[in-house]
Amino acid sequence: MQTNANASRTRGSVWTDPKVRAWLFQILAVIAVVALGWYLFDNTQTNLDKRGITSGFGFLNNSAGFGIAQHLIEYTERDSYGRVFVIGLLNTLLVSGIGIVLATILGFILGVARLSPNWLVQKLATIYIETFRNIPPLLQIFFWYFAVMLAMPSPRQSLDVGGTFFLNNRGLYLPSPSATDGFVPFLAALVITIIGVILMARWGRKRFEATGQPFPTFITSVVLLVAIPGLTILLAGNPFTWEIPELKGFNFRGGWVMIPELISLTLALSIYTAAFIAEIVRSGIQAVSHGQTEAARSLGLTPGKTLRLVVIPQSLRVIIPPLTSQYLNLAKNSSLAAGIGYPDMVSLFAGTVLNQTGQAIEVIAITMSVYLAISLSISLLMNWYNKRIALIER
Template sequence: MQTIANAPRARGSVWTDPQVRAWLFQIIAVIAVVAFGWYLFDNTQHNLAQRGIISGFGFLQNSAGFGIAQHLIDYTESDTYGRVFVIGLLNTLLVSVIGIVFATIIGFIIGVARLSPNWLINKLATVYIETFRNIPPLLQIFFWYFAVMLPLPGPRQSISVGETFFLSNRGLNMPSPGAAEGFLPFLIAVLLTLVGIVVLVRWAKARRESSGAIFPTPWVSLALLVAVPGLCVLLFGNPFTWSVPELQGFNFRGGWVMIPELMALVLALTVYTAAFIAENVRSGIQAVSHGQTEAARSLGLKPRITLRLVIIPQALRVIIPPLTSQYLNLAKNSSLAAGIGYPDMVSLFAGTVLNQTGQAIEAIAITMSVYLAISLSISMLMNWYNKRIALIER
């Protein structure tokens, strides 16, 4: 006699099988997406042909014929649109990297200050956060540009610092370095010092975990970073030759200039993003159990060491995921540079190049691809770091 458990199952239709239905729906969805994409592509090609617009990226080899206010590589008006692309990419990366670095530093300081037992420091940090994170970034860019940068005095009445830095409404003029005879030994010394610091940090961490003894890693690392390259300079000579800006006529010549559009953009994005990072830092620190602080105090650790070695390492596991989003937002918000004329990817390619060539699809596609690549690169780096600091369960 067959039991219920061993009874043969009734054969149903193939459409009642969940696996078959799942594969069927996925195949239908893929076909629908491909068909829709092909329709858009074919319709676009048809419309372009009707208007006599030739598609493709051959225009990148044509001469641009316009000047660019800031370029990190050599550029003349006779250069190609391809070189304009490289300049726009470098300018966008410049804003993103500088903004991320300074926003992280300021955000961590404000976030820690937000939890300070000192009433004044705590309230000042709160006012900073609630003020800057609730004002749209474009308005902050306008404020720094039109209310702070442009009203600065002209080059003849510029604010000078040490006769080498000059701040005016034309930007911040500063000395620019060039390679000298001692540059290669200096570079090798710096690289070897950085490798030594990495080895030192790992050794100090292993020593601390095994014996509990704390090694003054930051101070020793700083001493090495100053002493080794400094000794190299004494032995092989100055590694740099400096071009100092000089006032000639109505403007400065020589050196490097940080144009007011770049300064306003970096200041606005840094201040704005730092307010959000500060809240991420505050929430991450508060997510760490108070028992960790009490345990550190019972072991006699000073508050500064407790924060650096106990609280922050655990808080980073909570801080990093939302911090990644803030980095992505800063990189994407750099496209607001078009509002004040800073020559980034949007201003150059989605603006000037598009208007001159009429290659709207190609120009927009290139601009979108750049921001997509930047965002994916930031996500990959932050996800890699997040995995390194994540808790590994047994």
């Protein structure tokens, strides 16, 4: 009887052990997920076989047979769907990258302006924020595309800026550079200068922390970045030759062109996201204790230096996490490009390629994987930066 009682207590202690239950539930969850995944895969494969649809990624080697309005790499209609995928990916990254930079700059300016003691500046920033963050981004894209870009004059009546930049309803035409013999020395001098500026900035920060004496890092950096590459140009020659767009017939030839779809999408996403970033910056600045500002002023720091050296560095610890979400939203909102025909991943790959090949599962899986990879990359980079600036308690 004693033996049975001990065995019963042993079994009871096993099932009531939190660690055992945790492992058991995790194993059951994994089995359930695997079983569901296998069921979906088998069901999909069966339905594809019944309809005579072949699966796999061999279609990526087939010729696309259609043109693309914008491509950052060489492309012809004879190229494969795999190359179309690369072009769509690069176009998506281009919009996302430019949009993140512009939205961050504009958002920080508006966030600081929202707290300005100047009544007019504060109200203008408030009107901007409350207006653009409450209008759906797709409508803003339509506004910039149909009401602004397509309303521009024709190429023959282009808006001319200095004889080198031309804006019309077919896009913005820019001079394009071509490398010369002086490019390699210029690039080497620029890289060395940038490394030197980074090392100098670190030294200046350590010097300030040790002695309290500021070093003019910004002015010195600007001087070095201008003087050393400029001296290299004088010695080795101009690193570039510029091809200026020229009006030939009914359109411009030569140079670079930003198509109306790219301009409209970039402006709309940047302006829309900047309104949210401005509120994040405002809340981050207000989260810093007012005693920090008073201490900085008691030390004789000007309002500009107080904001740059005291308030902003501390507010970044509050700003970065929600800022990451806005970067992710901007990257995902770039898929709205399909509304105006900009050749991004969704428009090109999940649109044209899917319609031509019928490989719905493969195309959608690739597109989803691309956006997942972009989002995870942004999150990893921002989380790394957030950990780097985090306060470390001693």
